[in-house]
Each structure stands twice: as structure tokens, then as C-alpha cells.
Amino acid sequence: MDPVKIIIDGKEVTTTKGKTVIQAAADAGVAIPHYCYHPKLSIAGNCRMCLVEIEKMPKLQIACNTQVAEGMGVLTQSPKVLAVRKAVLEFLLINHPVDCPICDQAGECQLQNYYMEHNREASRFEVGKQHDRKKTIFGPNVIFDGERCIKCTRCVRFCQEITKTDELAVINRGDHSTIALFNDSVLDNPLSANVVDICPVGALTDRDFRFKVRVWYLQKTPSVCPGCSTGCNISVETYQNRIARFKPRINEAVNSHWICDEGRYCFHELTGGERLTTPLIRQEGGLVPTTWENALHAVLAGLRSAKAAAGVLSGRNTNEEAFLFAKLMKKLAPGSPLEVCYQERELNETQKILMSPDRAPNFRGARDMGVGANGGYGSWLEKLLAGDFSAAYIVGEDLLGSNGAGERLRAALQKLSFLVVQDIRLSETAKLAHVVLPATHFGEKEGTYTNRKGRLQKLNAAVIAPEGALQDWQIFLRLLDLAEEKLSYSTPSQIFQALAEEVALYQGISYATIGDQGIQLGGGGVEQS
């Protein structure tokens, strides 16, 4: 990488050969406004918003397509540059409907932002805006408003270059140009909703999020997608203590700028339904509410007296929870087989861009903590079906709802002398339990996940759990406490410090240093399935 010195607005900046002016400027903290440029897509050069002055060049140049050269002088704030930004914005707005009050993009719209930054003048365009389609459904997740579109073609290039599925195209000419589905295609590729994220304006909106919340009310929490073990970095965006949407967070080591549609919308399935807010215990006639104290004592007694207990953890439980669960089961039912729920499915090539074959974001971390060294979830399930266990502790997973074994599994679960289910809802599996413990979901938790490739990443609580439910780690701690193993942890951070001392692979890592981008365990990217 040859270093190159350029001068941006009078300040010397060292960059590398091969970079463009827009990249070098961004690295130096100088934001050059742009619409069509996207670091992960080819250069289109069509919006003309990034025009800058390059010394000794007669015409303004687009920063996105100008390579740096030694000694190059770049002006991003000269009168000529400021004037052209104003002009380009005026052009982009003449046919724009300015329907911000009903536009989901308002508040995170680059037309709004740049207009406020660089223009702030009334339009001189008076009559006859070009009209276009206002609500064309492009696919299951994406809807198009042609009037708001600025034809930057980011969405078209995404479908050509990232997913290689080519659903979108530009049609017509001049100011009738617009984006449309190519022939009879439907924008339903596994990454389709990313076009909404990269649309700089309100032309492409998310059918799931549309008209739900004004974006300025959203609280944003950096976290990790619970959809699968790829561990895409996300921002969990909430309104009034509900998750409103997931947005990708950039992490070049994991998901770059993207997330898949399955992950994007998985929070509905993972958080919906009526929440359990009190422990339940089985009495004659069914499950009835009880106190935490009664419920936990019953669990303790049930597991201790079991001849052959077994435990299964959800792939969405954190490392800290898995660490405590392993400890707890060792204490209450030594030698009992523990597994993390893990099942694979076939993926096509486009799915494989981001998706992992499982739905268990932390299966690898759970195994690292000692949950799952017994031949895998499949054989664990076989043993359960074969009646090898007399008691089971099922955490966070509706085995009946998620498994094809159906009636056989139901019969096996019914035969258990003791079943405790810890979940957020009264699932089909929970309905068979002797004790049901109300717990929390991924969005209410803090802790760490270890992705498929061994990257340790941090999960943050985005919403507050309902009163009456406890964090899984709190439940495990209280059970350990009752079992007279006194552990004085009061936060996931403290549990992590403890596991970092005990689990070799995690040694030397401090919770505070994991940060928003995670840490690769063992220094390399080891594949594990």
C-alpha cells in the first residue's frame, strides 16, 4: 500500500494509492455529501452530489470516481462546490413530492439532511411536477414510491452486484426514468430488505416497519442478530419498550453492511405472543400461578430426585447463561446430558451470502461453556424420545413447536416424572411442564454470543422485561443459591469475568473490551459446525 499525501481543504492528509477522494476524505473525517456512492457497490457517478474542486482541473470532479494522486489539492468547501451542491439538491427536489409528513424516511433522509445543510432555499420550480407510482409493491418486504426516488440506482446495483439476482432495473428515459421490477421478477431474495437501508431517500420503504413509528422516537441499541449463528451486527430499534425494527450495523468481519430478511424480521416470532409474568406449577387440574420461591424449590426437588435428568438450552441463550446452566446442572444432577438446541437446514447460494444453516446464534458459545459435549442435539433428542431421561430442564425453546417429532415427542415429554420449562410464553412444551419459569428474550438481555466462526460479540438489552419475569441467568443463580452454591454475581459482566477465568478459549478477555465490533476468539477464524 503506497502512501499518498493529498491536501483536503488546506489540510494535509496521508492516504493510500488506489483510494478515491471520497474514501480518503471520509478516512480523514471529511464527509463529502453523496447519494449514489456506496462503499460496497460499484461507482455510478450519477447523483453529482459529491462534486468537488480538484486543483488544476478546470471542471468539478466527482469525488467518488477520482483517484487520489500525490500532492492533489481537494477543495470540498469552495464557493463553486457549495454552489453545485445547492444546485444538485434543487434539481433532485424539483420533481420530489416533499411528502415528508407521511414518509417513513423522514428523520433519516439524506434529501432532508443535505437540504438543511446545503440548500435551505425555496424551490424555484413552480408547476407540473412529474408524477409517478406512489405505492408499487416490489416484494414481500419492500414497497416503492417512484415520486420520492432520486434514481441513484443503489438498489439496482445491490441486486446486480451483492445478491446477483437482478430483480430491479431502471426503465424509461429522462425525467420519466424510474425503478421497476425487471420483467416478471419479484424482489424476494433473502437479502431484499437491504435495499431499504441503502435507499438514501424514502423511495423504498420497509413494509413491516412502514407507518409504525416516526424514526426520531426510536431508541437504538447495538446488538447481535438472534436469527442464526452468523451473528450479524444489528441495531435494535425500539419504541415504547417494543422492538420496532432491526437495522444492520457495519461490521466488516461479520456482515459488512447487510442483514438477511429472515434475521431482520425474526424479532416478531421471538418476542410476540402473551408473556408469562409469573411462575406456574402443576397441580391437579393443571398449571397454576405460584411464587418464585415455591417454583424454584419445586425445580430443585424435582431435578435432585430425578434418576436421569437432562437439560437443553436455547441457541439464543448467552454465554453467561450457558456457563451458569452447566454449573447448575452439574450441581443438581451431576452427569446429566446437556445440549444446546441445534438444527440445520439447506440453504441456497443467495442465502449463503449471510445466513447460517441453523437458528441458534450462540450454539458455539454454549458448547464452549460445556453445554453440549454429548454427541449433539440430535442424539440427545433421540434419547429423550427413547425414554432414557426421567426429568428434563428445557430453556427457551418450544421443542414441540419446532420439531417434527410431534406426537412421539409429546408422549416422551408427558412420560417424564419431572419437566421444568423456562420460557417467555406458555408454549406447547411449557404446557406439559411441572414447573414453568417466566424468563426473558434476546432483546431484554445483556451478555455475549459467540458466532459460528468464533467471534465473541455483545448482546445488549434493548427493552425492559415485563415485571415478574427474570433473566435466565438470574434464575440459574437463584437455583444455585438454593443448592447452596453461593455465587455473588449481580451482572452478566461479572459472570463473564468468572467464565473468562475458567474457560480456556475466553481467557484474558475482559467484558469491557469486547466493544461493538466483537473479538475473534483464538485470534483466527476457525470454522465449526
Add this chain to the structure above:
Amino acid sequence: MEKLLLRNIGIADSHTLAVYQSRGGYQSWEKVVRDMKPAELIDEVKASGLRGRGGAGFPTGMKWSFVPKDSPKPKYLVCNADESEPGTFKDRLLIEQDPHAIIEGTLIAAYGIQSHTAFIYIRGELVAGAKILERAVEEAARAGFIGKNIFGSGFDLDVILHRGAGAYICGEETALLSSLEGGRGWPKVKPPFPATHGLFGCPTVVNNVETLAALPWIIERGAAAYAAMGTEKSKGTKLFSVSGHISRPGVYEVEMGYPFKKFLEDDCGGVPNGRKLKGVIPGGGSMPVLRPEEIEKVNLDYESVQAAGSMLGSGGVIVMDETTCMVRAASNIARFYAHESCGQCSPCREGCHWMEKIFHRIEHGEGQAGDLDLVLNISGNIMGNTICPFGDAAAMPAAAFIKKYRAEFEAHIAEKRCTVRTE
């Protein structure tokens, strides 16, 4: 003056190989293939001073020399026969009446850059021309001028005729390449330039029909003979398509540097019906209009026309007499550019339509105070800020009409009607 480009025009069956050969056709090609090294050919064309006749006037030999010689990729020569500049019909004449001159020029150019596949991209509307060219290519191939091992030299060259689909922008060389690749006729962002990354990402030269048609003569008579004609920087001869209010409209071949006024009055017979000249566009619809007093001392060469504030462009001379409503003329031209803007980049896509709307309302008696300055401002905001020269081509004439006939525009706005038209 001896005709170079029009030497076969008007001769019976000039479009056939027999007639073309009877007049010395394909001897230059044979000479090039048998006796010249590509570098020698490029030097010869450089020495001739031949410049691109599509409108930009870029030195042809230099354009060829930008093609990397050591590239492992195939190289392409493309003949731009997408003539669609308003007021320009010179290439069409050559295509229909002297197609073999174009083909011979194409072969010579392809040899210069060592291309083994040449394309002729012809405007879709030139249906007859396409048929004539297609037949001529077949004839030349049958005669062994195109194909494998030409003249026993070991040099292979294929020529493929491709018809456009009717977009003006496809005359712009990178839009032409996009279209030829099978994509939307969108100009490409430069750099990289076609010389290194052209058709299908391979080194490519795009030359205009008239440029290529000049090559056989240059090879036959030598670069010096060509360079002896014209001015210091504008060499040789140029075709002019003359239309509008002129006694003898048509295609003329003129030595570069010929006095414009003399050309219009003597060669073309001047403005008919005893009317006075009001304005003339010298280089096709994209170029600024000139007032009669501005052409007094102008000569027909790149430098002189540019010094007068316009450009030689394609040589499409549009003559307007005193009965012409300049508002209507400007509106007509603006409508063309609004219709033909490809829509790729923001200033052109939005600006061309905006200007057209304003011209339209002035023309129809709905103009407002401030409209003229608004158009000048919009054209200024388009100029130089677009992906391809189309933006300039739309902006320049718009601004020129207003600047040079402002009083007429103001009268149109004030009186809400045309104050000129007598027809």
C-alpha cells in the same frame, strides 16, 4: 477544391463495390495491410492532423495511440454511425452513397489499433442506410477485404453491423458502447476511458463515419497532402449539413478555414426570398447560435468558430431568417434535449425538463418575469456538472438563445405572444 469525402457522391451505383473499386477503392486498405506497421499507420494519421468529425474534434491518431499495445484483452474499433445531432445529415449521405469508403476507413482504423473485430453502430432510423451498409459489408467480405488472412497478410478482421434503437444519446461514445453491450444506452462514468476500458471492458476506439471515410484518401495521397489543406490546427476538409432558411440546402464539403459568410452566401445561395439572416447554428443543435454580425469574420474551422463563441461540432449548419421566432426555436431545441436526456444523472435529467417547461411557457404566452435569468441559472448549473457532454449540449444553446435574442424573449413575456412570426 478537390473533393475528398464526396468524391464518389453522385456517381451512378456509387454504393456498389464494383464502382468503388473502379475508382481506386480498397487500394489504401491493401497498402495498409501489406506494407504498413500499425505504428506507422498511427504516425501517418497523426501527421495528417485529422481530427474527430463527430463533434469533439479530438486528434484521431492520438486517440488510437491511447490503446494499450500490450493488453491481453481483445481490442475493438467501433464506427459511430449513430448520426442524430439535430441539423446533421452528412454521415447519412456517406452511408447511403459511399458505404465502402466508410468500411475501408473502418478496416484501416481497426488495423491501426490491431483490432480483429470492428463494429458499425448505425442509427436505428437509418433503415435504408443499414441495408446498404449490410450489403456493402457482405460484398467486401466476399471480395476478401474482410475476414481471415486478408490479402494473405495473416491479419484477420471481422466487421459487425449493429442497429441502434433510436436514442440520441447513443451517439455519445460511451452510451453507444453500453448499448452495443446490450445494456441501457447510458453514458459511462469516466475515467476509465474507452481506450483502455471500452466495449465489454476492453480497449476500444470509437470513430465517427466522416473521420473514418477520410482515411482511405489520407493513405492514398499521404498525410502531407491532407495536412496541406485547412488551417494550422484544423486540417483537411469537413462536411457541412446545411438546412433551414437557405437557398441550396444540402451536404457540402469545404476546406477547413473557409469563410463562413462566403460559404453561406456563395456556396449555399444565401437566405432566400430576400429575407435577412437572423441567426445561424454552426455545428448542430447542441452548439450556441450565432448572430449575423458574429459570423462576419468567422471561418469554418474549429478554432475560428470557437473564438466566435460557438463550436464547429458536427457541422450541422441551421440557418434562421428574420421570420424565425427565436423563442420557438429555443423551445423546440429544449424540447428535444428534454426528450432525449437519458435520465442517468441529476442535473441533466431534471434540468433539461425544467428548462423545457420554462421555454414552453414563454412560447405560449405564460412567461414570467425572472424566467430568463432562471433558465440562464439552470443552464449554468448543468454545464460541466454531468456525466457526459449531453448536459452541455442542452445547456449551451439554451443560454445562447437567451443571451443573444434577449429582447425578443422579453417582448414575448411582456406581450404574452409572439412578436416576430409573420408566417
